[in-house]
Amino acid sequence: MGTATPQLKVHIVAGLNVGLTRDEIIEILIQMAIYAGFPAALNGLFTAKDVFADHDMTARKENF
Numbered sequence: 001m002g003t004a005t006p007q008l009k010v011h012i013v014a015g016l017n018v019g020l021t022r023d024e025i026i027e028i029l030i031q032m033a034i035y036a037g038f039p040a041a042l043n044g045l046f047t048a049k050d051v052f053a054d055h056d057m058t059a060r061k062e063n064f
Contacts, residue, residue, distance in 0.1 A: 005047050012051045022052055 015025055025048055033041035 005043070008044060008047050009051050012048055013055070016051075016055060022048075 012025055016022075026045065029041055029044040029048060032044055
């Protein structure tokens with residue numbers, strides 16, 4: 001509900017590692033709005049954006 005950002009980051013990274021696409025993760029977070037509320041869903045989307053950026057940076061470092 002907005003206070004579990006570290007745990008959410010772990011789950012998003014795990015999802016990416018097992019083959020979820022970014023679109024699938026975003027859709028899951030949008031569906032969350034129904035159950036947790038719109039502010040919590042927005043917090044989740046902002047967290048996903050941060051995780052995706054970190055994931056991209058890690059991938060670039062591994063390629064060099």
